[in-house]
Amino acid sequence: MKRILNDIKGQPGVFLPLLIICALSVFAYLSGVSVKNSCAVSKERIDEEYKAFLTMTVKEKFEYVYDEKNKRYTYTETTEKKIGSDALSAADEESGIVSKKYYTNLFSLPLNIVERTDEAEAFIKAVESGGDFSAKTRFFSEDGFNARYEADVVGCSAEELIPDALRVDPSKLEITYFDGKTFGEGAILPKALYDAYDAPESLTVGWYVTASASSTAIVATENGYAFAESYMEEHIRSLQKKPAPPMLRVPVTGYYESEDPHCAGAVVCDPDLWEKIYAAADYYSAMPVNGEYGQHYYREDVSAINEVGASRLIMELAHPYDAGKVIKELIEKGFAAEDYLVTADDYDYKFAAAQIENTAGFAETLVIASAVFALASVILTVLYSVRKRRGEIYTLRTLGKPRAGVVSGIWLEFLAVLVLGVTAGIACGAAFGNGICAMINAHTLSNAASSAERLSEISRFMTSGEAIKRQLESAAEAYLSSGAVIEYGVPPQAYAMIYAAAICASLAALIPALGFSYSSLMKRVK
């Protein structure tokens, strides 16, 4: 062993380059492996955390239809297709889809199948158990103009429950009924609302839209636009080409006053009326906006889907990276061809995955390049070094050293240097690996932010640029907060592999060490 160490120490020109190459290559390799592994972990986290949805929509169709009455062609929407049970079955068969949500335009639904929401269910349960309930809904005065108020509706199954429902001390509550009216015949308004509506005899549960509209029949208010009731009905009829469903007119039976500051200040009505109000509110919330279906009613349970069809089917994917595969399969099943459009809402995921994949790609290249470089350069250096030491090898042979002894000595020397180099590389990794990873993290994060910024700039020149910009910024923000970090950490098998590679590389020394013939020994030594 001492001889081996002496030989190594005595020949720095032979062994030092090998040691340095080996240590640097191992350091680069381990850094690459660490980054690659970290990327895999981050990617898994991203795969778990990010969600992606596929949206299947019915393509709208327009064509010129001859109007017999006016004797002319009009450009009319003739979309007949709906997303029905065939789409549901297809989606059910897709293993990549974990949940489905259906959106439908409630214009196509008769009012009586409008599904109650959780709040409505809660209300029913509350009524059954004699408790109170509330939900926000909206009211309009009869003329519908300029007087939109929003108030909570509190349902009470019995008059004596009103103080509880309003969370008010019974002694501080004063209810005034109109002549001949009692509880259960309509709504009881807070005095302020009653006054605001100029003592109405009834109110209409109405609608409002928050999107822009240009009709002169629509009046702008602070929070949106209000429609006259008459216009509303007409508008519905024109859009649906069928009579509008009956509006819900709620009779007002009285008002109440209370000095209690905790008073809920809600409209009070009995359960039957409350349910009607709520159903109507649901209905109106799905009204078309500016000719488009801007507000849709969301349903998990689509028992009525086959009755009316869905205008949109949202599918949540088990794995966001499945988007392409699932779309392809849906297309193969006949969707998204002529009548359907399937799009993936996986931009955030793709953006985050791209950042990680870029880094992983770099790491992969580093791993392969460092492994190839290390093996090639170490083997070449070993071969070159042994070749350089041929004189010494021949001399040892002429001195009577057995071939096996000479060869094993040479091999052990290279093995010792390579093991030393590997250990030095591992030590370098332990010392500087975290720093390298921190640099990569900083670079990836700034790259994510700057690429979003750069693309946002480009989006200024594009149609829907603002939406694209928002999407990019949101994706970058999601990535930055995803906790996808690169950390230095080497799996034990990588260490084992490197040491094994060092042993293999040192075996290269045997090739030239063995490769001489006896006959030429004397001449070579000369």
Place this chain on the structure above:
Amino acid sequence: MMAAPLIEVKNVFYDYVIRSGPVHALKGVDASFEKGKMYAVTGRSGSGKTTLLSLIAAFDRPKSGEICYNGAALSSMDASEYRRKNVGIVFQSFNLIPHLSVLENVTLVLEGAKMTRDERKARAESVLSLVGLGKELYSKRPSQLSGGEQQRAAISRAIAADQQVLLADEPTGNLDNENSENVIGILKGLAREGRCVIVVTHSVEVASSADVILKMSDGMIIS
């Protein structure tokens, strides 16, 4: 009564192939080498001198014929062991291991011998002093020594294991006159001590110092 030869070369033929065709390096060489004598093998380049030396050193085997050491055929011996125990070789270019000290170069051949480290060191120092190398040179690297000193160190290495045969291939080829005479003197002295010294040389001075001169030409000993 004649002493029994230490090495006998009996009708040895040896050839090898180069690009231009087969080379018949030795064509039926017969020779005997005794202890206590210095032999000079002379002849032109390509006459087969070095080949003969290689075969005596058991680097290769004759194509036909036989070489015996102490009456035993080399072909029946382990070549490495034979060299390690019986044959010392001195080269024109010294062939000392450059990264080892003079002392380490000499002790190198004693590795594996049944000796303690101190014994090896003592043995190396004794052979180094035998060739006239002072202690101040023991720790030097070969490159720090003159040519004559290097050759003397090489001779020390060649006899360190008490080898009875000393083969020298142009031992003075790289030396000046003074050093050459010095080395010749050492080789003669080793022969006088009872070793069999075989020197391949072009040098007339070296040849004239030998007890026996074997002249080779075209793969044969002609005189």
